[in-house]
Amino acid sequence: MDDQHCRLPVAASALDMKLIQEVMPVGASQSILSEQRCLAEGTPVTDMTFKVQRTKSGQLLAMPDSNNLIAFDDFDGPWAEVAATWHFDVNASGLSPSCVAPPGTESSLEIHFGTDGVSDKIELGHLDLELHPQHQYRLSFSLKTIGLEPLDDKRSFGFYARVSSESTPGTFLGLERANHSIEATQDWRTYSVILNSYAFSSGQFWMGFSNLNAGYVYVTNVRLQEIGGANLIQRNDDPQTAGIDEGLPIRVTLKSTGHRLRENVDYEPWHDELVKRMEWFVHEHSGTPLRIKNPDLEGQELSVNYYHASLPDDDVGYVCCSLRHPRVLKLFRNQVAGINTIVNPNRWLINHDEIRGMGHDPLSESDSPAAILMENLQKCTGIIQTINPNAGIAVFNDMYDPHHNAVRRDEVNSSGDRLSYYPMVNGEFYNSWNDMDKKLTILNWQMAGLPPTVTVLGEWKDSLTHFENCVQVPQVVNGFYDVTTGDEAGVKERAGKQFSLAKGFQKITAVCYYSIKRDHRFIKQFSKSADEIWNNSP
Numbered sequence: 001m002d003d004q005h006c007r008l009p010v011a012a013s014a015l016d017m018k019l020i021q022e023v024m025p026v027g028a029s030q031s032i033l034s035e036q037r038c039l040a041e042g043t044p045v046t047d048m049t050f051k052v053q054r055t056k057s058g059q060l061l062a063m064p065d066s067n068n069l070i071a072f073d074d075f076d077g078p079w080a081e082v083a084a085t086w087h088f089d090v091n092a093s094g095l096s097p098s099c100v101a102p103p104g105t106e107s108s109l110e111i112h113f114g115t116d117g118v119s120d121k122i123e124l125g126h127l128d129l130e131l132h133p134q135h136q137y138r139l140s141f142s143l144k145t146i147g148l149e150p151l152d153d154k155r156s157f158g159f160y161a162r163v164s165s166e167s168t169p170g171t172f173l174g175l176e177r178a179n180h181s182i183e184a185t186q187d188w189r190t191y192s193v194i195l196n197s198y199a200f201s202s203g204q205f206w207m208g209f210s211n212l213n214a215g216y217v218y219v220t221n222v223r224l225q226e227i228g229g230a231n232l233i234q235r236n237d238d239p240q241t242a243g244i245d246e247g248l249p250i251r252v253t254l255k256s257t258g259h260r261l262r263e264n265v266d267y268e269p270w271h272d273e274l275v276k277r278m279e280w281f282v283h284e285h286s287g288t289p290l291r292i293k294n295p296d297l298e299g300q301e302l303s304v305n306y307y308h309a310s311l312p313d314d315d316v317g318y319v320c321c322s323l324r325h326p327r328v329l330k331l332f333r334n335q336v337a338g339i340n341t342i343v344n345p346n347r348w349l350i351n352h353d354e355i356r357g358m359g360h361d362p363l364s365e366s367d368s369p370a371a372i373l374m375e376n377l378q379k380c381t382g383i384i385q386t387i388n389p390n391a392g393i394a395v396f397n398d399m400y401d402p403h404h405n406a407v408r409r410d411e412v413n414s415s416g417d418r419l420s421y422y423p424m425v426n427g428e429f430y431n432s433w434n435d436m437d438k439k440l441t442i443l444n445w446q447m448a449g450l451p452p453t454v455t456v457l458g459e460w461k462d463s464l465t466h467f468e469n470c471v472q473v474p475q476v477v478n479g480f481y482d483v484t485t486g487d488e489a490g491v492k493e494r495a496g497k498q499f500s501l502a503k504g505f506q507k508i509t510a511v512c513y514y515s516i517k518r519d520h521r522f523i524k525q526f527s528k529s530a531d532e533i534w535n536n537s538p
Helices: 003-014 079-085 273-278 326-342 369-387 454-471 488-502 523-534
Strands: 020-026 043-054 060-063 086-090 109-113 120-130 136-150 158-164 186-196 202-226 251-254 301-308 347-352 392-396 441-444 475-481 508-514
Touching (some): 020 369, 441 454, 454 475, 454 488, 488 508
Antiparallel strands (some): 043 060, 158 202, 251 301
16 A cells, blocks of 8 residues: 555545545455456356467467358348348337438448438347357447437447347347447447357347437448457466466367367467456457367367356456355455555445356356355455454445345346346346345445435335334435536435435434545535524524
């Protein structure tokens, strides 16, 4: 820690402020895994076929087949055949898929947004993709834009690309996605997404654009191909003795006979040099070939099993650590001990938040994500209580809240829409709140930055009720979360509705003004609204 951290407790004491230290990142674990990427949650690849071929330079390399699963990837061909292969779903009054222009001279799809084109939103999909379960894939495509204008200038352009396992157009269920950004005018740019097919043998590709009122988008080179060894995790079979440069179990066998090949005899040690060079996992990956040492393997097919890190979307920081790995707990313990020596905070916040991938790692396969998460919470709580027994401990609500992210996997709302959950989780977090320590405090950010509508307030009330009556723990109301109202009146209205609702609960101990963007413009109005409602003071 630097000198600023050493001065922090002194300054806080002088201002009569209490320090709350956030630690133990589970969900977005990049800060603690940056030096030990081998401790990331592992996603398995099983029985993936690698073909051994000799390169022009004489090297023997094994890689998966690079066949593209997307037909008419550049939209070049008779338009009737292209339109029959691709599915166009336009969500705009009075418009139809015929508004999508045929490809032009650049062998690309042209989408025109505006009065004589598509307005607001369009999705294009490629259906009936045949996938191999538990294989790794790379989705890539190129985009060019000219003169895009938003329908609502308060929001950015919407753009996503994803692979889905369902037949309903636009429904994201089982695989991975990336919410990439696009500019109003940009030359050709290639985007990539690394994903795993998990248990699915079929799927669909979808790309969508929204909040666009004018301009042109061009799409070409849409490719979905098997890829090998991307974001390879390095950890050995024995977690007690694992070293930083050792890998999760890698098994390579000869496809024709099942004979297991030997590292350093038949093939060289397998390392992801790109991840090592970039010092983190990436979507822009072309794969890591197996370097073959045994010349007799030329032309043979290999069956390869390995583990890799999964990236839930374009925010690559959301990689979860392996919750049951002993070295993860050791890192947590060292983190708390170091901070406590210098800062000695009054309260700790355990960062169990937005856990988007869990349950595939070999250390986690035997139990549900809910049980694993509660086990980890209890161990994290024990670490803090041992090091600083007098400090309070809090945790975010979302992963322990059946009205937030701890929902049943297939639960739907009254409209038939699937409730939010993380599809890269092998199981569900429902019941994760069982056996929660009654001394913990819940930091409830269920409303986040949502507008205080009747529906949103109703869901928030259900969340507050859950922790007050079912879990029976104190709560802190997270009233401000980078709200986009833009004026004091909007903050006052929002805070007033929130606090009036929360005032009816007995276990709410405080309110919190929380801003990731460090937007403190409305903190005085926020505090005043809290005083007026809670303390009846003007």
